[in-house]
Amino acid sequence: MGVARYIKNEKDEILEVILESGIRVKPVYTNKDLEDIGFDPEKDLALPGEYPFTRGIHPLGYRSREWTTRQYTGFGTPKETNERFKLMISHGQTGLNVAFDLPTQMGLDSDDPLAEGEVGRVGMAVDSIRDFEIAFEGIPLDRIGVGLTINAVASIILAMFQATAEKFGYKKDRISATPQNDILKEMIGRGAWIFPVKPSVRLIGDVIEYCMKELPRTNPVSVCGYHIRESGCTPAQEIAYAFQIANTYIEEVLNRGYQIDDFVRGFTFNLNVFGNLWEQVAKFRAARKLWAINLKERYGAKDKRSLFLRGIFGGGGYGMTKAQPENNIIRGAYYALAAALGGAQTTALCSFDEAYTIPTPRAALLSLRTFQILMEEIGLRDTVDPLAGSYFIETLTKQMEEKIVEEMKKIDEIGGMIKAVETGYVQREVARQAYEFEMGIQKGELIKVGVNKYTEGEEMEVELHEYRWESAEEQIKRLKEIRRQRDNRKVAELLKNLEKAARKGENVMPYLLECCKGYATVGEMTKVFKEVYGEFKEPNIF
Amino acid sequence: MEKKIRILIAKAGLDGHDRGAKVVAQALRDAGMEVIYTGLHQTVDQILNTAIQEDVDVIGLSIMSGAHLPICDKLMKKMKEKHIEDIIVVVGGVIPKRDIPLLQQMGIKGIFPGGTPFEESIKWIKENVKSKS
Numbered sequence: 001m002g003v004a005r006y007i008k009n010e011k012d013e014i015l016e017v018i019l020e021s022g023i024r025v026k027p028v029y030t031n032k033d034l035e036d037i038g039f040d041p042e043k044d045l046a047l048p049g050e051y052p053f054t055r056g057i058h059p060l061g062y063r064s065r066e067w068t069t070r071q072y073t074g075f076g077t078p079k080e081t082n083e084r085f086k087l088m089i090s091h092g093q094t095g096l097n098v099a100f101d102l103p104t105q106m107g108l109d110s111d112d113p114l115a116e117g118e119v120g121r122v123g124m125a126v127d128s129i130r131d132f133e134i135a136f137e138g139i140p141l142d143r144i145g146v147g148l149t150i151n152a153v154a155s156i157i158l159a160m161f162q163a164t165a166e167k168f169g170y171k172k173d174r175i176s177a178t179p180q181n182d183i184l185k186e187m188i189g190r191g192a193w194i195f196p197v198k199p200s201v202r203l204i205g206d207v208i209e210y211c212m213k214e215l216p217r218t219n220p221v222s223v224c225g226y227h228i229r230e231s232g233c234t235p236a237q238e239i240a241y242a243f244q245i246a247n248t249y250i251e252e253v254l255n256r257g258y259q260i261d262d263f264v265r266g267f268t269f270n271l272n273v274f275g276n277l278w279e280q281v282a283k284f285r286a287a288r289k290l291w292a293i294n295l296k297e298r299y300g301a302k303d304k305r306s307l308f309l310r311g312i313f314g315g316g317g318y319g320m321t322k323a324q325p326e327n328n329i330i331r332g333a334y335y336a337l338a339a340a341l342g343g344a345q346t347t348a349l350c351s352f353d354e355a356y357t358i359p360t361p362r363a364a365l366l367s368l369r370t371f372q373i374l375m376e377e378i379g380l381r382d383t384v385d386p387l388a389g390s391y392f393i394e395t396l397t398k399q400m401e402e403k404i405v406e407e408m409k410k411i412d413e414i415g416g417m418i419k420a421v422e423t424g425y426v427q428r429e430v431a432r433q434a435y436e437f438e439m440g441i442q443k444g445e446l447i448k449v450g451v452n453k454y455t456e457g458e459e460m461e462v463e464l465h466e467y468r469w470e471s472a473e474e475q476i477k478r479l480k481e482i483r484r485q486r487d488n489r490k491v492a493e494l495l496k497n498l499e500k501a502a503r504k505g506e507n508v509m510p511y512l513l514e515c516c517k518g519y520a521t522v523g524e525m526t527k528v529f530k531e532v533y534g535e536f537k538e539p540n541i542f
Numbered sequence: 543m544e545k546k547i548r549i550l551i552a553k554a555g556l557d558g559h560d561r562g563a564k565v566v567a568q569a570l571r572d573a574g575m576e577v578i579y580t581g582l583h584q585t586v587d588q589i590l591n592t593a594i595q596e597d598v599d600v601i602g603l604s605i606m607s608g609a610h611l612p613i614c615d616k617l618m619k620k621m622k623e624k625h626i627e628d629i630i631v632v633v634g635g636v637i638p639k640r641d642i643p644l645l646q647q648m649g650i651k652g653i654f655p656g657g658t659p660f661e662e663s664i665k666w667i668k669e670n671v672k673s674k675s
Contacts, residue, residue: 106556115556121607189561191559322656434564434565435564
C-alpha cells in the first residue's frame with residue numbers, strides 16, 4: 001500500500017520520516033543540503049527538453065501537449081469491450097488500453113478446459129482476428145493509440161492487431177500500438193508467463209526488431225516497473241528493476257547486429273504511482289535522468305530521441321484499499337497529481353472499486369474526470385516541472401538517483417536480469433518486502449486510513465461488475481464457427497511454417513501475421529511455441 | 543513435541559497475482575507451520591495431488607481473479623470423489639461478501655478475504671486442525 005514510516009514521540013510529534021526507498025526526510029531543507037549533495041543545476045537539471053531531461057523530455061511540457069489518458073478497459077466479449085471503448089472515447093479519453101482475459105494472456109483458446117470460468121472475466125476474450133474486427137470496429141486506429149496489455153503472447157496479439165488494422169484499410173505505418181511485451185516482469189510480479197526465460201526474451205526481441213522495420217509508430221515494449229512495485233518492491237527498486245529489464249531487451253536486439261539508435265526510441269515504460277507524494281515526484285525526475293545517462297553512457301546512444309524516458313505513469317492499484325472504498329477516489333486524485341508533477345506523458349488510474357471488481361462505467365469515468373480536472377482546472381498545464389529548484393525536491397531527486405543506481409548495481413553483480421529472475425533473487429526480494437510491509441500494517445507501525453486507523457464508519461456497498469456466463473458461451477460459439485468456416489488445410493500449413501521459423505530462430509512476426517490473417521487462433525499459435533520452446537518453471541523462493 | 547501443521551498454499555487457475563499468497567505463506571511459516579507453496583497456474587487436480595503427496599492438514603487457496611466460485615466448487619467435488627474431505631480447505635483473496643454463504647454451502651469454512659489479520663486466520667487454522675485430530 002506504500003507509505004513512509006513515521007517515528008513519533010508521545011506527544012505525536014514526528015521525530016523521523018523514513019521513505020520506502022530508505023531515505024530519511026529532514027524537517028527543513030536549505031541551500032546547504034543542495035551543496036552537501038553536490039547539486040549542480042547545469043548538470044543535474046538543465047532546461048526541460050534538454051539532457052539529462054530531469055525536468056521533462058519536452059521543452060514546453062503540458063503547455064504544448066496535455067497528457068494522453070488511457071484507462072485500462074476490456075471485459076466479456078469483443079462487442080461489450082467495443083461499446084465501452086466508444087463510451088470512454090466519447091467522454092474525452094484519448095487512447096485505449098486493452099485488458100485481455102486470463103485465457104488470452106496465457107495463450108489458451110476460450111474452449112480450452114483450463115479456460116473454464118475465466119473467459120471474458122478480467123478482460124476481453126480473444127481467440128482469432130474475428131474478435132479484433134469486432135472490438136475495434138468504428139475506432140479510428142490512425143488517431144487513437146492502443147495499448148495492448150499482453151506479454152507472453154504479445155507477438156501474437158500485435159500481429160493480430162496489425163492484420164486487423166490492415167483489413168480495415170489503415171496503413172501499417174499509420175497505426176500506433178503499445179503492446180506491453182515485458183515478460184521478465186511477469187516472471188517477477190504478475191505471473192502471466194508461459195515459455196522459459198530465454199526464448200521469452202527472444203520473442204520480445206522479435207517484436208522490437210519487427211516494429212523497427214515494419215511498424216514505425218508502434219512502441220514495441222512497455223517495460224513495467226509497475227507490477228513489480230505492486231508485488232512489493234520499493235520505488236527505487238521499481239525503477240532499477242525496470243531499467244535492468246529494459247537493458248536485457250536492449251542487449252537481445254544489439255546482439256542481432258543493430259545499433260542502439262536504430263530501435264531504442266520505441267521503448268516505453270509503465271511506472272506506478274502510489275505512496276509518498278514527494279518520493280514519487282523525485283522518482284520520476286530521477287528516472288528520466290538516469291535513463292538518459294544509461295542510454296548514453298552504457299550503450300553509446302547518440303540520437304537525442306533515444307534518450308527520452310517515455311511512458312505511462314499511473315495506476316496506483318496497491319495504494320488503493322478495500323476498506324472504505326470511496327477513499328480511493330481521493331487517493332486517485334493525489335496519485336494523478338503526483339504523476340503530473342512527475343511529468344507523465346500518458347496516464348491511467350485504477351478505479352476506486354478495483355479491489356472488488358473490474359471497474360464499473362461510473363468508476364472508470366470518475367478516473368477520467370480526475371485527469372480532466374487536473375489539466376483543465378487546477379493549473380497543471382501552467383508551467384513545466386513546477387517543483388524544480390525546491391531545496392527538498394532537488395535533494396530528494398539526487399538521493400533517489402543514488403538509491404536506484406545502488407539497486408541496479410546489485411543486478412549487475414548477479415550477472416543481469418535474466419540470471420536474477422532465473423535464480424529467484426528479485427522474486428525473493430520482492431516477496432520479503434511485501435511481507436514486511438503487511439506486518440507493518442498489521443502491527444500499526446505503518447498507517448493506512450480506513451485500514452488500521454480511522455476505521456469507523458459505515459461500510460459502503462460496491463456495485464460489482466457481473467460476470468456473464470452467456471458471454472463465454474457466445475465467445476466459444478464464435479470460435480467454433482471460425483474453426484468450421486476457415487480453410488483448415490491452409491491454417492495447418494501456416495502453423496507448420498511458423499514452427500519451422502521458430503525452430504530455425506528466424507523472426508517469427510511475419511509468420512504470425514500470416515497465421516492471424518488465416519484465422520489461426522491464439523491457442524494454436526501458442527501451442528506451436530510451447531512445442532518449440534517448452535515452458536517456464538518458477539524457481540522455489542521459499 | 544506437538545506435530546507441526548502442514549499447509550499447502552495453492553494458486554488455482556490462471557491468475558498470477560501471488561503477492562497475497564506469498565505473504566500469507568511467510569506469515570504461516572513464522573507461526574510455526576510447515577508451508578508448501580504450489581507455484582502458479584495450478585489445476586484443481588494438480589493441487590489435490592500435491593496435497594495428497596505432501597500429506598497436508600490444510601489447503602489454502604488464493605484467488606484474485608473473481609473465479610473463486612467455479613474453482614472452489616470443482617475442488618470440493620473432487621475432494622469428495624477422492625475421499626479426502628478430512629483436509630481442511632480455506633480460501634483467501636478477492637472474495638465479495640455476498641459469495642461467503644455460497645462458499646460455506648460448498649463446505650468451505652475458513653474464508654479470509656484480503657486484509658484479514660494474520661492473527662485471526664492463524665488462530666482459526668490452529669483451532670480447526672486441532673479439533674480434527
